[in-house]
Amino acid sequence: MYDVIVIGGGPCGSVAAKETASHNLKTLLIDKKQHIGRPVHCTGLISKRAVETLKVSQNSILNEIKGAYVHFPNGKRITIGTQEIKAYVVDRETFDKELLLEAQKKGVEVNLETEALNICGNKIKIKQNGKTKHLTADVFIGAYGARYSKRNLFTSLPLPKKILYGLQITAQYIADDKNFVELFFCSHYSDCFFAWIVPINKELSKIGLACSNAIIAKKGLKNLIEHLKCKPEKKPIAGLIPIGPPETTVSGNILLCGDAAGQAKPTSGGGIYTGTLCSQIAAETVIKYLNGNGTLREYEKRWREQIGKELKWGMIAHQTLVKLNDTQLNKLSNIISQPSSIALIKKIGDIDYPSSLIKRFLSIPINWKDIIPILFDSLS
Ligand SMILES: Cc1cc2nc3c(=O)[nH]c(=O)nc-3n(C[C@H](O)[C@H](O)[C@H](O)COP(=O)(O)OP(=O)(O)OC[C@H]3O[C@@H](n4cnc5c(N)ncnc54)[C@H](O)[C@@H]3O)c2cc1C
Structure with missing residues (x-):
């Protein structure tokens, strides 16, 4: 019998489990993976x-x-940068392992190669070493990521609004500046998002994109590799990016967080910061609840207060981007390349909270004049 069982040992699961165990709750984390x-x-x-x-x-x-260097369909490249470090590229395997180790140090019991199959009341059916068995817990935190084909076995909670298909290679590519990412907004690479080059060092980069389906993503990546004339190191890796959280992320004694709850930023697909922020809130809610204060529903209210509006603005920006064709993207590049726009991006651009920039951008009268026709075009 556990107080809490966390399903999934990604960043969100580890952060939640560490917090509950730190507050003396008997916590088990399970993950179906071996590594x-x-x-x-x-x-x-x-x-x-x-x-x-x-x-x-x-x-x-x-x-x-x-x-960042931002590329547009007509070949225009806009440079947005400062002398300051804005972000880091982390090695996800090391990062995930370290977060799990931190959780274990706080007393989390970890069962790998253990798959959650079904939750009913306070019982969870799991598959371990080829055998199924049942465990019990007061609360379950679902941090099982984007591949939630088994979602309906856990709960009747609705799914995130949209799924993007990500595809990425690591390739030899001589970056102009190893401290600058490159973003490509062009239908030749993606039908609804963008392509990226994220340097690991001067010679090696992660090169990828996200699209509305796997076939378009494959074609887009082929086009990008040809354009960059780069040499892939290994086979591409594929992954799903759910965006747009469902109406509810709590059902009975189950709380969802991270990709399972569609908490990634719709503007960039980045889900580590927002997901772990929410999983921390999930854990805090569970601690209060199991100590006899409050309800599990408070999780929903609290995480939406923190980033709900941000994700809504992100979805609006995403839906607008989806509708822009290459001609409209080129027009947008004229607005973004204005010195006042670049200055604004440098001043208030924040990769975790892009909505402030979107709102401020719309508040510049000259931008309204230029943006409104593009928005009307794209929304009609
Ligand atoms: C191509 C691509 C690039 C990305 N780039 C970035 C980026 O640069 N920055 C960023 O912030 N985000 C990025 N993301 C998003 C980021 O990877 C996710 O938002 C993040 O991993 C979500 O963490 P999580 O803990 O919710 O899920 P995950 O990291 O997916 O972990 C879920 C875990 O649950 C386990 N699991 C699943 N089902 C079960 C089950 N039934 N039983 C037991 N265990 C189960 C899985 O094995 C897995 O270990 C990218 C995504 C893609 C696809």
Whole structure:
């Protein structure tokens, strides 16, 4: 009998489990994988804030990022950068393992190669060493990521609004500046998102994209590799990015967090900061509840207060981007490249909270004049 069982040993599961165990709750974390963090389905770009909050060790950090080159369909490249470190590239395998180790140090029991099959009341059916058995817990935290084909076995909770298909290679690519990421907004690579180059060092980069389906993603990546004339190191890795949280993320004694709850940022697909922020809130709610204060529903209210509006604005920005064709993207590049826009991005751009920039951008009269026709075009 456990107080809490956490399903999933990714960053969100480990953060939640560490917190509940730190408050003397008997916590079990299960993961169906044999090796935590493998295979890697992520670029590992996280903000400086996330590195500090999650106390990421130097062992996990591969590179520092200070800015971005943004490419548009007409070949225009806009440089947005500062001298400051804005983000880091982390090695996801090391990062995930270290977070799990921290949780174990606080007393979390970890069962790997253990798959959750079904939850009914306070019983969970699991598969371990080829055998099924039942465990019991007062509360379950579902941090089982994006591949939730088994979601309906756990709960009747609705699914996130949209799934993006990510595809990425690690390739030899001589970056212009190893501290700058490159973003490509162009239908040749993605039908609904963007393509990226995230340098690991001067010679090696993670090159990828996200699209509305796997076939388009494959074609887009082929086009990008041809354009960059780069040499892939290994086979591409694929992963899903759920965006747009469902209406509810709590059902009975089950709380969902991270990708399972569609908490990644719709503007960038980054889910580590937002997901772990929510999993920390999930754990705090469970601690209060099991100590006889409050209800599990408070989780829903609290995480939405923290980042609900941010994710809603992100979804609006995403839906608008989806509708823009290459001509409209080129028009947008004219607005973004204005010195006032670049200055604004440098001043208030924040990869974890992009909505402030979107709102401020719309508040510049000259931008309204230029943006409104594009928005009307794209929404019609
Ligand atoms: C191509 C790509 C690039 C990305 N790049 C970035 C980036 O640069 N920055 C960023 O912040 N985010 C990025 N993301 C998103 C990021 O990877 C996720 O948001 C993050 O991993 C979510 O963490 P999580 O703990 O919710 O889920 P996960 O990390 O997916 O962990 C879920 C765990 O649950 C386990 N599990 C699943 N089902 C069960 C079950 N039934 N029983 C037991 N265990 C189970 C899985 O084995 C897994 O270990 C990217 C995603 C993709 C696809």
